[in-house]
Amino acid sequence: MAKIRCPECGHVEETTGLLTVCPNCKADLRGVMEELGHRRERLREVARDDSVTTHEFIVRTKDLHKVYQMGEVEVPALKGVDLNIRRGEYLSIMGPSGSGKSTLFNMVGGLDKPTKGTCFIEEVDMAQLDAFELAWLRCRKIGYIFQTFNLIPVMTAIENVTLPMIFAGMSSDEMMERGAMLLDLVGLGDRLHHKPYELSGGQQQRVAVARSLANNPAIILADEPTGNLDLQTGKEIIDLLKELNEESGVTIISATHDLKMIDVSDRVVHIRDGQVERIENRADLDLEVGSMGAE
Template structure:
């Protein structure tokens, strides 16, 4: 599903250049459940932004289902995001003073889905994360774990093939973190979504089937189950 070849990302601030990614090579198959680990500044969030078509590589190639995403213009990238990718963020990014139901409906509004179909699907998604009875609640009436459940339901609104979650348990307590990771596992196992999670917590990463570790813009380890393969 995803092929990254010799991918580099350099940020420029005047005459200063910072290489966030340094010649990354990576393949992700459809239906994988993956975590990306690394300290702050290791390059993991930069890679997530490129995978999510929120940023462009400086050099190298990013193929999504055989399409060279790195050559798409802004409108084309936006279309790819809306159709193929669902995002979940550490800070939830819910709209205040807007019900859980309306938050989940929002991507479908942009996708021009009819009102009745939007509401029906949003309720189905809230039910799938155990929050149908909270559909009329505002974000400030929900716990952190409940907010993240709403965010996951919203990410699924347009039936994406890929879920990208950036530190999805970073603002949650231990019990809520486990519950959220179990939801991601269910999405992967039962609904066959490709799920990619950025985290700095090893215990969270161990919910996934593959752990890719970054350091200083390089992949230094790619663990699949009990097999560990060092990367050059």
């Protein structure tokens, strides 16, 4: 499904197939369609999942516990989370603040160590990895998007996007080309050399999305990606992530309490008090919405 905007009359048509003329003003849409095809092709390329194995679950957690030591007090943030995340899935982790969703996000992304339990990526136990392997995983396998964008403030958009490529040892020319392509893909083709403070929140988050795609990740982890954005820009980021997920098959795991995310998620995991409360499937949600509409 894609939205096509007619360049002549501005009419927007949603279509799954080919559209050669605008149904409103009969203008020629072949150019628009061609561009769309082009974009899809590039999207398919940027996050190619080239794993050898085809484990059904790309991420698996088993009895995950995390206890934070706050001075004298021990604060449990996760109390035994078992979660299986399928390859190519768009998964949202929902829950009120303090429910442990960000903690879970950190465990899955290898940004923190669990107190008890294990987290597997491609069936590899993350606790077994040394510092180098973890860095390698973060660099090439996972792309991160944060609520506060976390761009490097002294670097331009393209330098931010190419930083993970430097770590991955890519050649300079290749790096610049890919960086420009990724920024173009997220709609910032004309902002390559802007510093983060010269960009709006939505634009900064787009740079972060482009950066997360730097080294062909198999998983994109997004921690409240729309938390600091207004409704419209938040929607645009969600659409961008969904588009990526559909075209390239990259697995997207997003911690959020933004209800707009539910619409695009394949599954929604509700976390409460450090435990999985319930898991909703997209199919069930559709059904619910459908039956409600029928009444």
